[in-house]
Amino acid sequence: MRSLTAHRAAALALAAPLATVEVLLDDAGGLVLAEDLRTHEPLPRWDNSAMDGYAVRHADVTALPVTLRVVADLPAGSADEPVVVAGSAARIMTGAPVPAGADTIVPVELTDAGTATVLVRDAPTPGTHVRRAGEDAVPGDVVVAAGTLLGPAAIAAVASLGHATVRVHRRPRVAVVSTGDELVPPGSPLRRGQIPDSNSWLLAAAVREAGGEAVRIGPVPDDVDALRELLLSLDVDAIVTSGGVSVGAYDVVKAALVDQPDVEFVAVAVQPGKPQGLGRLPDGTPIYTLPGNPVSSFASFEMFVRPALLRMRGLADVERRTVLAVADDTWTTPPGRAQLMPVRWVGPDRVVRATARGSGSHLVARLALAEGLAVIPAEVSQVRAGDPITVLRVSP
Structure with a gap:
């Protein structure tokens, strides 16, 4: 009997990061970055104000209060390049570039504005409220590393670099196939011996939760030839089946794949989920054959399939917390x-x-x-x- 750890390793060995594609940044959420993104400029790109207030020379505000002449008005986004000289100040908004000559920002609440002057009542220490160019990153720094899952914060960092598109690993497209003559689609009338198919819905939802694209197929009747033909015709990145892998007379998945040299069926030392199968079909597609009881399917997906799908997405950390x-x-x-x-x-x-x-x-x-x-x-x-x-x- 194969150990749980050994079967997890075998399942993961079937997976590799999928090919990369270029996508719009709008479409990158939840995908995995395929290349390091570096900055070619300092971030921030220039010294800028952390407060609404006045850009001053600290030497002019050591003796307080003091009245300074206002030589410019600098909103965020301004391209103006005034120079603050002795006895002057520039009104400045948060994010605007600090003008030449200024070394300190006096918050607006410490001032009283005149028509063309400002009275500074109090002032911070030199350099206060100035965001320095390059304090976030310097040219050459990797800002977002390959393998990063692109969530909101990472996407913001990518956007800050000026990228409208990114190269990512595409999502794995996974066929989910449930088997069994006893299964009918949810909502269908039930005769004696029939039950609603829950496994294909469970596994398709699990594939999506793992970041894949689910192609749900089923329920599929217990027809060995039809099932073999179906499995060998699917154009997907992976296949997950449920049911038909034990030692019973109607174990259709096992019968359909028994002649495939690269697919193995094993007993795993785990409860639930002892009967398992996995391997590659002739075209190289990984297949994971899970037992049919719902809790077995759920637990087996968590232990064996989910880590493989995360690796296909390009993630290095594939384990649950x-x-x-x-x-x-x-x-x-x-x-x-x-x-x-x-x-x-x-x-x-x-x-x-x-x-x-x-x-x-x-x-x-x-x-x-x-x-x-x-x-x-x-x-x-x-x-x-x-x-x-x-x-x-x-x-x-």
Whole structure:
């Protein structure tokens, strides 16, 4: 039986950053930068005012109060280049370039304006309220590094460099295929033995949450030849299937791919999610075949597929954030297998409780309560109330 760690490594080894594309900055949110962006100018580009007030020579405001002649009016964006000489000042707004000769900004609240003069009642120390050119970055600095996930702050930094477009890794396009004659689309009438297909919706939502583009297909009947033809015809970056990978008589995914030399089906020492498959189809497309019980599909995606999709997006850090929590109740664990227990927060100090008694991989309604997955090592035989446990956070 393959260990949880070994199967995670095998799943991740199938993934590599996807090709890069040039996109408008407006369309770059949530994508991953593919190249370092450097500044060729100092940032800020020139000394500028941090306050609304007056640009002065500090030597002129050492004896207070003092009246100075106003020689210019400088709003933000002004291209004027006045010179502040002895006995003069320039009215200045936040962000405007500091004029030559001035070395200090006196906030407007420390002054009284006249018609063409200003009375300075108080003044800060020399250099106060002046933002210096290059204090943020100097020419040659990497401002946004390759591999950066472009969120609001990073996009602002890119825009500050003057880039209207950026080169990014494209999103992985992922086919999600659910299998089983018992599955019908949500909203369809149910006859005895049928259930609504929830897995394709679960996995498609998980793909999108991981930053991919989901192509949801299903439910697909238990027809080996039709399924094989479908899987080999898909033009996507990865395929995720659910169901049909165990040892039963109707395990259609396993039967459809059994002749593929680069696809393997293994037992993984984990609960839920013991039956797993992965590999590459003849055209090189990675495929991840997950078990069909909803909790198994959910946990398997988190452990094996999500990290691979993040790597395809160009991210170096592909792991969920983990926290050290405390168990609120007691439950048993499977001998010799790691356990992935859906849990929810039930109190302060990171106290968690299992969403259901036992590991019931079919308990999809209880799964809606899950805020994390407790990862219990294979050598632990029982979790007791008060035990420290490691939890993957799967919701905010």
